[in-house]
Amino acid sequence: MRWEDLDREACSVARTLSVVGDRWTLLVLRECFLGTRRFEEFETRLGIARHVLADRLKKLTEADVLSKSVYQERPRREEYRLTERGRDLYPVMMTLAQWGDKYMAGDAGPPLLRIHKSCGHVTEGVLTCAHCGEPVSAHEVSVKAGPGARAATLPARSS
């Protein structure tokens, strides 16, 4: 399988990875969620090569995850902001960060704490069932073929 075929595979994980399955892309997105908008800010904060950054911003803009807008005309300066589609990647970012907080932070503890503004507390995002509201973990979820399934999509064994 070639990477270019990933978004055609009948798997939503693979399709999402065809857009964001690259470490620099995910770090660019991390910066977007932290409020970074301008090319030079991304460059400085990430220590990323300019051509790599330009490539990732272009791809994210083409995928409608970021939108580019002009904030200054002379000289022309542009900034990048998350679209709704982009903001909807927040759960991916938060769950990646939380796993790192739990398993990779070591004795120093987590670098960032997240505060849920509406309740004012340091928070952790818990994945809960949209139907019953209880937490969901891998053991509590089974899968079945959806409308877009193809044979290769189906699990190796039922869980």
Next chain:
Amino acid sequence: MRWEDLDREACSVARTLSVVGDRWTLLVLRECFLGTRRFEEFETRLGIARHVLADRLKKLTEADVLSKSVYQERPRREEYRLTERGRDLYPVMMTLAQWGDKYMAGDAGPPLLRIHKSCGHVTEGVLTCAHCGEPVSAHEVSVKAGPGARAATLPARSS
């Protein structure tokens, strides 16, 4: 910044990506969550080159995300299972899949439906605040320095 330095950066997203920030790695993990355990099963289902698969399984085992165990002695055959650390990546997998279901499935609809076993319904995982139980989205979360923060960790602007 070199990728080898990512796990030393004071960012939990970057640290997690140093373990799982590779598309093949994430697709191997997808298979693990679908019940795939054996080398040949991974190979067939993913259409992945053997040396790439062997490399990713080795790294995931070294990172204690998968454990390798012998299921047959003669000839010796091994299988890979998620450890607790690995199972804790489920929220990352589920949120990646849900974004793909929402934005990449097209007219065909989602390839897989997830069922919450304890309530029996087709479910979607909603990220909720561990403190107040309300849903959390990017707009509702701000960040502050945690115990493991370094200057470069802090956001570009407060959100």
